[in-house]
Amino acid sequence: DPEHAGVQGMLWITSPAATEVETLVLDWLADLLDLPEAFRSASTGGGVIQDSASSGTLVAILAARERATEGLGNAEGLPSLDRTLTVYTSEHAHSSVEKGVRAAGLGSSSIRYVPVDGDFAMRPDALRAMVEEDVAAGAIPTIVVANVGTTSSTAIDPVGAIADVCEEFNVWLHVDAALAGTAAVLPELRWILDGSERADSFVMNPHKWLLVNMDCSAFWVRERASLTSALSIDPEYLRQAATDSGSVIDYRDWQLPLGRRFRALKLWFVLRMFGAEEIRRIVREHIRLTQLFASFVEADPDFELTAPHPVNLVCFRHLGGEDANRRIMDTVNDSGEAFFTHTVLDGVFTLRMAIGAERTEERHVRKVWELIRASAP
Secondary structure (H helix, E strand, O other): OHHHOOOOOOOOOOOHHHHHHHHHHHHHHHHHHOOOHHHOOOOOOEEEEEOOHHHHHHHHHHHHHHHHHOOHHHHHOHHHOOOOEEEEEEOOOOHHHHHHHHHOOOOHHHEEEEOEOOOOOEOHHHHHHHHHHHHHOOOEEEEEEEEEOOOOOOOEOOHHHHHHHHHHHOOEEEEEOOOHHHHHHOHHHHHHHOOHHHOOEEEEOHHHHOOOOOOOEEEEEOOHHHHHHHHOOOOHHHOOHHHHHOOOOOHHHHOOOOOOOOOHHHHHHHHHHHHHHHHHHHHHHHHHHHHHHHHHHHHOOOEEEOOOOOOOEEEEEEOOOHHHHHHHHHHHHHHOOOOOEEEEEOOEEEEEEEOOOOOOOHHHHHHHHHHHHHHOO
16 A cells, blocks of 8 residues: 555655656656656656646746746745746636645736637637736746646647747746546547647646546656756755765655655556556547537537537536526435536536546446436426
């Protein structure tokens, strides 16, 4: 049991096995997702397991802050700066972006929520206009958080076009693919990560859809020095020969806490037990079931789809309005047979059905649709 093995993985020297296994499995996962060589451990970048994508986004914001301020944020504090640091993300971004911005001391007012298109994806033209306006006002554009699968609707931002803006203005690009990133294990869906090879950092959660138990969030960075210089503090009591040699990874410098568990072991078990082809089969079946559920919605004149459904989430609603949809959601959830949640898209109350459990079968999906229909007015 990796959670109770008594391992302290903060330094390579405190557990060489924990460190080496973590490095290995993140390289394996990068291979499975076809991530760029810059994210592999043999390069200047590499991967680390965080507890959640929220933590991954936070450390990306901190690294971006220190790059933008040339280290002054850590050394002297943000009040020493006479310019505002600005952050950009979709108006449909996860709440962890704002929480991370607050924790990094930038303040919620530094966030620019970029408008989206008809598919709820970030508009690069609007991003460029916002960045240009901030530069003209004397601000320092610091980080863009792009989404490969927003929380509400799994909208996929055009990361390549966003990267064009980031590179032109020297802005850190962080890609949040917490849920939908898993779909990239399928060659036919690798396109969802197009442009992500140009990101400074990237996060996806094996504990969401890759069959791994909580908590296990995979975070990669293009230049590890950008991350470790923002997070590393080196007191005498942690110094030893292995670290001083520069030949090992100390993952305590890749996260906020000092101590860390052996999270990599459960990811190792999943990758070794299932293997790439079985993982692809399961993910492909989930997507087939998602499209099947969407077809049920499309075929029913009382319901409609409210967003594209490229991976494993369907956003839909009954045409009877918010009260009817709340009744459907509450009735199905109270039954104990299934559980789903809601969001609001373009001001419309919307139901959300996600399919991602290993043992979900077609009969379950058909049963849920029967429950939904039976609960409808």
